[in-house]
Amino acid sequence: MMTVCGGAWGLQLIAVALLLGVGEAVTSSDPTSWNWRTLYVGEEKPVGDPLDQFGTLKNAKFIRGKHMFKIAGEGANTIFTVNDQGDMFLNLKLDREKKATYHLTAKLVDKQSNVDVDKPSNFSIQVQDINDNAPVFGGPYTGFIQEMSPKGATVTATSNALAVKATDADDTSTVNGLVEYKLLNGTDFFKIDGNGIITTNVANLDRETTSQYQIVVQAKDMPGQAIGFSTTTTVTINVTDINDNLSTFKKTQYIFSVREDMKVESEIGTVEVEDADEEKNKNPKFQIENAVINELLEIKQDKQKNGVFFLKQPLDYETTNRYAFTVFVTEDIVKNSHVNGNNKAEVVIKVTDVDEPPVFTKREYNISVPEEKFPHEFPEPINAKDPDRINRPIRFSIEDISCPVQIDPVSGKLSLKEKLDRELTREHRCQVTAEEDIQGGKKSYVMVNLVVIDINDNAPKLNIEEIYVCESDKRGQVLGTLTATDKDETNGVFTFMLARQSSNFSLLDNKNGTATLTLKEGRFNTEDSGEHLLEIKVTDGKQQSLERLRVLVCQCNSGRTREYCKPHRRQVGVSVHALITILLCIVTILVIVILLVLRQRYRKDTLVTMGKMSGEIHEQLVTYDEEGGGEMDTNGYDVSILTSARHDGSLLPGPGLYAMVKKPQACKGDMAAMIEVKKDEADHDRDGIPYDTLHIYGYEGPGSLAGSLSSLGSSSSGDSLDYDFLNDWGPRFRTLAELYGVDCYPGDCPY
Template sequence: MIHPVWRQMALTLLWAGFLGLQFILSEAEDVKDVHHSPVLHRQKREWRFNILLAFEEIPPQNLPQLIGQLLNTRAGANTQFKISGEGVDGVNDLFTVNKAGEIFVMATLDREKKSSYKLKAHIFNTITKRPLDDDIEFTVKVQDVNDHAPVFSETYTGSIRERSRQGAAVLTVTATDADDPTSPNGNINYELLNGTEYFSIKSTTGEITVQDNKLDRETQSQYKLVVKASDLPGLPGGLSTTTTVTININDINDNMATFKKETFSFSVRENENPQFTVGTLPVEDRDEKQHKNPRFTVQNFNDVFYVEPDDQNDGALKLRKSLDYETTSTYSFKVVVTEDGVAQPPDNQGSMLTTVQVHITVIDVDEPPVFSKAEYTFDVQEGPIRNKVIGSVSARDPDKANYRMKYSIRGLNCPLEIDENTGQLALKKELDRETEATHLCDVTAQEISPSGLKGYTIVKIKVLDINDNQPELTNTSTIYICDNDKNGTIIGTIGATDKDENPGPFRFILAKRSSNFSLHDNLNNTATIVLTHRDLSMDTIKENFLEIEISDGHQKSINKLDIRVCTCRKDRQIEYCKAYTQTGVSISALIAILLCIVTILVIVILFVLRKRYQKENLVTLGKPAGEIHEQLVTYDEEGGGEMDTNGYDVSILSSACHGSSLRPTPAPAVYAVAKKPPACKGDMAMMIEVKKDEADHDRDGIPYDTLHIYGYEGTESLAGSLSSLDSSSVASNLDYDFLSDWGPRFRTLAQLYGVDGSDSDSSY
């Protein structure tokens, strides 16, 4: 077998011969025929060619390879050729030339990397080293060989609907070849290796189309086609590659929905509610779920049953209304299935089952009582009870046993009572529409049976209105007198309201004649108040109220209207209003006064009781309370000088140091309750401390201010006694100048004692 490279070289040589022939013809054109000249002149080119051809992918063992020769008319024995340009760098030259001008390829070339080289030819004298002719540029063109196979750049996945027409496009595959696209080496041809009974491919473009319209997703939903891409179409030695193309068949609605069997049987309890699912009628449809769209029709009993698609688009048989075993215990009917939008003819035309027979058996259930109405409504007039019985309710046992009923009312707020045997309803209290216009009562009916099943209903009582409410004034806040109002001024318009549903027209009159105001009934449920006093000021009007009688045809009421007296600007704009005149004390004010009086009485009684208790305790000391009070309580805290000796009996304290007591009788004193050791023997300070402590813990005794404040430093203290018992006028001779050094806080004290000036300097 001939190597592809050599085969390609042979083809190239033929191509070179063709080019040589063209070259000879071009040379012949250079000869000029001059018939009118006696001599023929021939002009020849100095360089004979400018294009050379070299093959790529020449094996190294076949190198160097002669690709052409440089020819120049000036070449001789002493001439030398040289080349320069692309691929000639003096180190790893791709091209070389010998003395004879022969050009050789020295390395393997790759057309896909570089398809041509630009070179220059030089000729010079080897002796003089001078060029013999101008340089000429020529091109070495690299001839392509088929050294690259076609390549698919991606994997292909497409889709087409089933039953598509012949010639419908699916997708287009594309391969690329690195060889010269202008030569057969880069020309690609496509071929389908399988699936040709359903698909075809265009050899030049790679477009895959449908071969016929027999694609059926239910038969085969996916095809994997092998596509071959080859170069050198129609010539031997071409290279090829393959790829796999995945084609998915999309579903259409071309199958009719059909039942899976001919007969269905179900059982259902009679107490099931409407829309209860009795059972499922499975439907088969070879199409995908989105194209499974069955419609169902129930024949004969479509008022009792219906069928609708469920989540799986099968038929769900449901109740349209509740069943009654006592009326009908079995049902038998047909159900028909149809489907819209199915391609014709459907694929399953010969195997469709579109009608089935359905049998229903009703199961008896012990049912609760059933009232004749789901809700009873009665209209009852408010006010005094004239006829207690307002109506009745009735319930029955739907079962064949037909047990008797026992009636009752649930809840405590229902104004009705019921006869437990007959269901008769009667009022048990008076109704008031203004308090509650509608009453709802739950009534129960219970079977007198072992099961004792119960049924329920609602009784609604609508209270009808009567005219039993007195009219009341409205718009009273808009009535006021301005101090600049003149006689005949309309000071406001009043209205009336009534709690009744449909009150009659209101009429207004003055219940008590007034010298300051008049009332005009407007006959439209309003009345106008007019000022009639001629000389008016804020101080002249004392009785600023009216008593107005309002009537609605059946009821009357007298309403007091207090009228404010105000200082106003123009257009009766209020600036200030006096308070309403009060003609009496309100109940709330009386209650507040009584509470204050009671509180004061309680405080007085407690104070008297405490005084009595303290007095009894003082009597037990052996001395009259007044005597002790004079000696102990009247002591002045600030000191009274020598007067202290007259107000306080120091002998009492001294007697305590000598074992004496406050009273001649041996009865225990109040101070003895503390049970402290006897007072000092000669130490007055200790005696005072004991007495102070006893007084501090005695809650029932009189507060002995003198003992609490009195301080005795003892005879050994340099400060002496702080009491004024031993003080005299000599104390005034003491020097208090040091107080001025104690700062501003002692300034007042220093001034009192004459420091830093006379009394005239004091600020007090």
């Protein structure tokens, strides 16, 4: 808001005074010719006024009527004009706030020739200021002051002092541009100085009473005078908070109900406090003057600075079902303040009963037992009880069937179900369940860690299976160092010795768990022997084993690096079970062979009897070690019914089934067709010889150097088959040569 003081009459008086004023002379280029006085013109001067002339140019060489004045420069001949006699006139209104000084050049010339009479001279025209502008604030302004600040404390804007500044466009070298400040309200609490700095006028500003002030500041020019312009602005001053109030409880008593099975570190309840200060400045401290409660509960601040109780230990309804105590609240404050409320409150915690599961006496059971010890009962039973007042009986169980431990359901005693072996499993973890002995009773669980203690129950074993000796090795050569391992946890010190003395090698026990194998005599050769087998007895003090060490004979280079070793013969051992199985198989095969022989003899006797009854003549088939219809085909036997065919259950005389055995004659027709007919008859003859006997003649012989002995491959052209080569096979094939060989002429046969 701006208030303008002074009217048109006042402005006119100021303008007249400025126009009549004369300044100091301005130095020209020729001081003897130009006579300068400063020219002034008032701003906002009306044009057309008789007083438009505001100055005169003067030069000593000027001759009226002969010479005349001219001007050039800023505003020349537009804003400012000059007549021949040098009188200056204003043609336009001027505004000093836009331009305060005009720079021009004056000339004196001859009217007729227009030639300069004197050198041109520079001069200036000053625009004189009038109070035509009111002060202007740069607001809005917002300041801060801390409550309870001392008297004279400066109102700040952020971190610096708040400066309420107003500017005036008028000339600051005159009273027109000077500004003074004044508070129009709030003078009881604040004051302002000439620089616009606001300070406190009291020392008891209280944010809780008044948190904000809005004061009006006036800025006026022409100080000390009734006339002039003024303007106002509003400054907002916020009172910032400090911790000058104590926190107090909202209630005098707090009651909380808590289940006894609530977990540790759970939230129980909140005691609310109130504080007139802002939340960021609250800092209440809660205190419980009860050692038992301090062990049971812990109180912390939440985001609203209230007190929250947390459980530190489990609750037990059966032990204590009610807790009552007093909690206090204190606070460190910046300024002294009065307590307006309760700084203590009574807290009551009621514990409610719940049906709880059984509780074990230990969180975990760690039990040790030696391996290979069975049966075994553990001295310490598993104990659990019902924490409720009813105290129900407890039953124990182990649901994991792979657990090697069993538990008595009533007493909780543990015992082994089986023998333990540390080398298989070093530790067993079993979960024991304790359940209330009622329908749907509560359950709880505990882990039993069973550690198997090692005993010396494993014999040591050599770490090496074979070693080598070079052909070039001499007597006393160290062939290697023997070590051993044991599956047991504590190996002890191993000792080594040869089970049987060797004429070539010696073994020295080093008494440190190792042994050295050395050579007694040299001169080994890979061609004579490929390996030597040593039996070494290894013991760990309690258990011993008999180990075999194979010593290879090798050809080595100069660095005793083996290049060639004669492969050793591996012994194939047969176990007792394998021998029994083989014997059973042999007995079974013998029984089957005996049965087949008995059956064959029985059939043979039957055929012979039937052949005699029918009066048939049988031929004896000579054995020639040819495979045929079975194991018995290699023996001579009587072929029954070679020349007969069976019709309606009786044997009829006539051509036999296997006629012309001695030497088949060439015949016309297809031999294969005849074979099929004979085979079909044999298949339907239950008393006849099996077909594999016929198979000898039909399919035997491929791949043999003698070729086929059958006539099936012969052509039906009538040419005789040539079996003369049978005579070259020796006496064993004489009979066969007689059967199939061609007739030899006298003197040509070899026999």
